[in-house]
Amino acid sequence: MANAARFELTDDSVVVIIGTGAGGGVLAYELARQGVKVVALEAGGRYLPEDYINDEWDSFGQLAWTDPRTTSGDWRVARDFSGLPAWIVKAVGGTTTHWAGASLRFQDHEWKALTTYGAVEGASLLDWPIDAAEMAPWYEKAEAKLGVTRTGNFPGLPGNNNYKVFEAGAKALGYKQVSTGRMAINSVDNDERPACQQTGFCFQGCKWGAKWSAAYTDIPRGEATGNLEVREHSHVARILHDNQGRVTGVEYFDRDGNLHFQAARIVALAGNSFESPRLLLNSASSMFPDGLANSSGQVGRNYMRHTTGSVYAIFEKPVRMWRGTTMAGIIQDEARHDPSRGFVGGYELETLALGLPFMAAFLDPGAWGREFTSALDHYENMAGMWIVGEDMPQSTNRVTLSDVEDRFGLKVANVHFSDHPNDIAMRNHAYRQGQAIYRAMGATRTLPTPPYPSTHNLGTNRMSERPEDGVVNRWGQSHDIPNLFVSDGSQFTTGAAENPTLTIVALAIRQADHIAREMSAGNL
């Protein structure tokens, strides 16, 4: 970027943002646009559409976060993928390169989970300190930024083969809310990016740029303002503070392993729900022995990953589900809160397709023999869907520091997760409904597939009205440290049933507005 700014390490007037995904990338642009000087530190490298690879494993090697993490708890991911609790991205733009594009607002009642559902045993439910009315204008801005289909004047995307099976099955069961959904994938040329070419490989980075990603929208636009410097391959080790308990900047390792200190007026943490709490915990000091922003003891707790799972089905004739948009449609009838089903909260059903290599890895990890291979033999005749439902926050599902250290000698995140009974009841209901949808279309075999490594990582620095209940306030600002913000999905109080990116983006736009205003007023 010709105009990209360069700031001094000693420049303590900058806002330092850690991470450049849906939260950090958007916050960086929205602040730079308003004249705020920003240094964004990104642990990964920079890849653009011409770099993305239409190949699942090669792309995984290019984009995925594969630095060590450890796992515990009774979730199957801890057994099958013990070092890979999440499938998320380490690159400029973060997981917005990998996401499928589903862009749904929370339902109104989901902002008030505790009030709506009542106390649930074993769950640490809480109401968000904000609500649907307050978020509505920010959702509008987020939808406009992302060019979300079926909002504004953007038409819906056309349905692919996988969607057509899904839609017909849903209608056969009497579902009404079935469509190709609200997607941050261009259905028409928009925002200097082309319309979707139905290429597939949405998870591998969109080579057309038809899917919105911060990597080639907000990040370069922020740099073009002259107010944003993105430092790639910059792995933050610690956030430092002064005697008054205000943060003063961050220490980070550059690509050569050299340690630097970047001063800051404000630090915004957007490293995702593993790295953000890890960094707060690794920043413990004599003044904050339990980690920064952790007077509540809530840092790292209430890790949520959505109640997920997949249903694949085999038909007599070909489907070729991999062709076209990976997440090509949605059924929303089950997203309602209806405890008569045996659980609180709801779930969405969304089409999903994996290529053969990932199907082999994820269909039934660890399985072998003909029961497994006879399913893969009919890969061409498979259709697939993904379950995404609200999971219960639990205090014991948490990110802590592991005994394992990374190459910089920093303790890595251990991710502990066990399903709540509500999660299990919801997943089983969704498995039944998903299989019924495909059986209605003549499926000869249905495959209720276990959850993959997490893509929706939420909670761990949750937002709360009262300081004792959470880590950040209604602005994502630390209850303890006024110039420390959290800007990613870790601030989620509860997870709702919807894919989280649109909400992360809306919160980041809102937070940028707040920070810029408070800086102007001299309050920050």
Next chain:
Amino acid sequence: MSRLRKQGLTRRALLSRAVAAGGLAVAGAGFIAAPDAAWAVEVTAITEHQMATLLQMARDIYPHDRVGDRFYAIAIKGYDSAEHRAMVAEGIEMLDAAAREAGFDNYLAAGWEAERVAILRSIEDSVFFQTVRGGLVTGLYNQKEVWPIFGYEGESFSQGGYIDRGFDDIDWL
């Protein structure tokens, strides 16, 4: 390191110096080959018996009747290395011992897949089995030459995606 090669050995030449190995592949001096000599794997660091057993084991773990042995051979040829020699020797001995427990001379001597699968089940928690199985997930299914057998089309960007190539061409609904 071993290598896989197409070679012009005649069936008779091969059989003349080969030991039958489970009817699947033929093991000879320094190589194993398909009975019809369509392909062969040279072995350097491990024995022909070990390579032939690995090949049968790979097929029994992930049996696809339309996927030829040469693809399984590619998936396991990396075990023919000094680095893996001890692991392979110990692992195959464990497998053959389990086969003897089940009343066979060795693993390859068990004629039915179900018999071999029962033997594999008895060692499936071992590091050796899990290493071989885990390696096959990418070693077998990530071979681009295998994909068309399953109908998978792979990369599509260079062909303009599927917008004009059948993304919505389903005709049986």
